[in-house]
Amino acid sequence: VTSIKEVARRAGVAPSSVTRVLNGHPYVSANMAERVFQAVNELGYRPDLVAAGLRRGTSKTVGVIISDIINPSIAQLVDVLETSLRSAGYGVLLASSHGDPKMDVESVFLLRQRRIDGLVVMCVDEGTTELHAALTLWGGPTVLVDRQIDELDDASGVLSAHRQGSLRLASHLLELGHRQIGFVDGGLLGSRYVWRERLAGLRQAYDDYDLPFGSMVIQTPRATGENGRRATAELLDSDAPPTAIVVGPNLMLSGALVELGRRQINVGSDIALACLDDVPVAQLHQPPITALRRDIGEVARTAASLLLAQMTQEATRPRTVVLPTELHIRESTTTFVRPTANDRRTRKTPSREAIAEGLTTG
């Protein structure tokens, strides 16, 4: 309500001088600075960032496109992202697509209309040409999180090494003698990149052991508890039920645990179970559940810093950073009586790091 003019009038100076004082212009007399500060305090003046942005050509606002905030991992990402960006003076404009790829596209347009300085993309489907077109049209600083768009060459990216993680987890299970691995994840509405990489790692593990691909893979549209439960039931009811199950995080894991509980199948002793994200429940569960861990906070902080670099430094080239995934082996897979002990074999290639990616690429 109080504008810069009122402050100027009260301090007996010109509006431009108020700006100079507040923005730390080098040439201001101590006398004027003091008068301005006093007026500012008396009036409780806070500059209008929208007006300033219009003039400066920068809004100090970042758009964040998310597929579905109900997913706790995404919620955490948004949380840390907001913290990092806020401390750099940026506000976060949120656009959720609720699992609808069309909203991904519309969000890009809407955020662009709001003059965002940068964009973080955690969309539903990064594979549509409409989205590629919209992002190209936008053309500003962009970071893709756990998504890959080859058609977009001037965007930064933060990826987790899902393929490597999946490979390690599957190798762990194959090493223990498992041959039938059930694989349940909510991939249809979510990142294509993550799904593709996880599956590739799984395939590679069988390949490394010179075994035929023995996984039954179920991809659910949404990562809900009911879908997790149903997919688990489907696995258990199949002709060749798995001796080990790998399941997506959060509600999917809960759903799987519920179905196993109903059938009185004990995790660890009757079946091996592992989770694709190291969520709290995995650690709390008795027995503790083997899981892949990635540092979501670091993913978010990296995304923020890549974006800030692009927004503040003109010359910054977009970069893609791949962050590591760790396998945390716990009792849910280690206490299992070896299912096919007579068929033990070792990896044909000695190094399990064969496909390890470099941690950063230009």
Next chain:
Amino acid sequence: VTSIKEVARRAGVAPSSVTRVLNGHPYVSANMAERVFQAVNELGYRPDLVAAGLRRGTSKTVGVIISDIINPSIAQLVDVLETSLRSAGYGVLLASSHGDPKMDVESVFLLRQRRIDGLVVMCVDEGTTELHAALTLWGGPTVLVDRQIDELDDASGVLSAHRQGSLRLASHLLELGHRQIGFVDGGLLGSRYVWRERLAGLRQAYDDYDLPFGSMVIQTPRATGENGRRATAELLDSDAPPTAIVVGPNLMLSGALVELGRRQINVGSDIALACLDDVPVAQLHQPPITALRRDIGEVARTAASLLLAQMTQEATRPRTVVLPTELHIRESTTTFVRPTANDRRTRKTPSREAIAEGLTTG
């Protein structure tokens, strides 16, 4: 990048005419409208909402202050809120406090600087005078969700009938013969209103049955799985261990289940268990867990519509709406062998609706 001037030039009209066409001004010739639309399409023009907002004095943006988006209930609220507001043409600026009441206050100032048209408050601590001062200074359309600030008389509110729900749940347990009820919730960093009301309902239930208050109440600072587990352990290790446990949602519930599992205490047969929110796990669990349900989507939609009413209709008085809570009784409480059958008694007042609040108040 393309401004209204370029559109005007291409269409051979004045900029103001472009505005008129795009904003549906009544007096525009079909001829001009067509030329403008064509130019708009050719250039892919989308008006700059920031500039329009500066001129109009309205930003079509709403600020949302949240305590912690990690909480799935809050995530869902934000999700539905965003949907409702977006379809009314508003963008959502998110400000998370990460459990720090000071950030609540700072967020109000920051959002104000960004010229928001309205504010949704789901802050960490609605009880500080600093926040009251900041909100009063802001003075625009405001909706408090599950929070109550008496000092603020021109804000709308959406509340859930937590007291009534808690009363019903506790009555249900007392009716079954339980006398020692363990009560675990993460209230310290979160809404004072919710905590206060839930506790009041619990107290009232004992009162209605003319029984001495027999609950052991544990308030954890954050609603984490580990805190839920630890509080449950504390209850079970106490001198008078409870025969029934009431626990907060999500991770708190998971934590409680874990601790009971570790001790081989079977839910339903060895102990009664109920949850303060009807989260998916409560329904999936075997046996299904008795829970209080509120429609979070409706809470969010109500908040959105109250805010929209205040933002669009000048004369709208702020309102507070109380939405119902339902008790869903499931096997986790009904299969329990009555713990103190020799001490059965009925409620002294016949109506359990004694404290039922009216569903809406001015």
Next chain:
DNA sequence: TTGAAAGCGCTAACAA
């Protein structure tokens, strides 16, 4: 070191 003036992109009042 400070003030006056112009302008960011849009819209609304006024004039034609």
Next chain:
DNA sequence: TTGTTAGCGCTTTCAA
């Protein structure tokens, strides 16, 4: 029915 003009609140030349 349409064009011209002024101005939202701020910042940035330019001039003093």
